[in-house]
Amino acid sequence: MQKRLRALQKQSEKSALGNVYADFVLSGSDFSEMLSRALAVKKISASNKTAIKVLQATQQDLTDLKTTKKAQQTKLVAAKADLETQQAQLNDTKAKASEAQTQLTTQLSENQGATADLEAQLKTAQDNQAAIEAATKAEQERQDQLAATSTNAMGTSDVSASIADNTTYKQAIAEVLSDSAANNRIIQDALQYLGVPYVWGGTTPSGFDCSGLIYYCYKLEGRTIPRVSQGQSTQGKYVAIGDLQPGDLVFWGGVGTAHHVALYIGNGQYIHAPQPGQTVKIGSIAYYRPDFGRRL
Structure with a gap:
């Protein structure tokens, strides 16, 4: 009967009543067959309605799924772009950190060299200071001796010795200049x-x-x-x-x-x-x- 109904649907333009289902029911040989055909049509119609509802629901689900997928795709694209930006920033940070490390290493090496130079200068200064202090002490002793000698009417030989001492003192100072x-x-x-x-x-x-x-x-x-x-x-x-x-x-x-x-x-x-x-x-x-x- 379903096959026949489908065939009737294909011939809907030739329907005498304008409804192939009505034609199908009324073309029965007796009342019993017409009733049987009417029940079949009713079942098929109900089945079609159910199928249509299922189809419509399925189409809506597909539409919703497409919308969801599209939104997810948009999020994925945005997330990918964000990850690429973060990766670029990480690469830049890494490059800067590497450059800073290189600079620090260079500065450390330079500072070590400068420290060595400063230590050498300090050692030289300490040596010079020691020499100057020794010469200053000798000069002070010379001046003390000169003052004492002057009090006792210092003679020519004492003056000559004093001048000699002063010359020696200046020579000692000159050695560190x-x-x-x-x-x-x-x-x-x-x-x-x-x-x-x-x-x-x-x-x-x-x-x-x-x-x-x-x-x-x-x-x-x-x-x-x-x-x-x-x-x-x-x-x-x-x-x-x-x-x-x-x-x-x-x-x-x-x-x-x-x-x-x-x-x-x-x-x-x-x-x-x-x-x-x-x-x-x-x-x-x-x-x-x-x-x-x-x-x-």
Whole structure:
């Protein structure tokens, strides 16, 4: 009967009543057959309706599934793009970290070399300081002896011995000075006043304060500079401690507010009048480090 109904559906245009199912039912030979055909049509119609509902539900499920899949695909594309961005960032971070590691390794190597140089300079400064202290001690003993001899009417031979001692002292100092320091007139002028007592405001060989010593030595060479350290610290051009040359002035404090000044003589050493109760002497950057230098 189903096969026949399908055949009737194909011939719907030839239906006498305009409904192939009605034609099928009414074409029965008797009432019993028509009833049987009507029941069959009813079952087939109900089955078709159920099938249509199932089909519609299935189509809706497919539509929903396509929508879900499309949304998931969009998320996957976005996630992939995000992962690619993160990967690029990681690669960049890795490259920067590698570069930083290389720089740190290079700096470490350079710092190790610089440390070795500083240790060598410190050792040289310590050796120079020891030599200068020994020479200063000898000079002090010489001055003490000279003072005692002068009190007792020192003779010509004693004066000659004193001059010889002073020459030996200067030679000892010269051994730790560079050639440029040995040829610097300001430094040579300052050297002859080693042992002169500190006098507050002093600007003569009878007594110097820190800036007075510098002022007097420059004056000997026909050069005029400010009297006090604050003014002296503004003269010439700024020099970093690591770039000092013999003859540069070194200061403690700030530019225009410096509270102490000395004359750099090379090899990490300087001449200065330290403080009351002391004398003009040579100091070391290794033990009392200035803040900056000025080159006049």
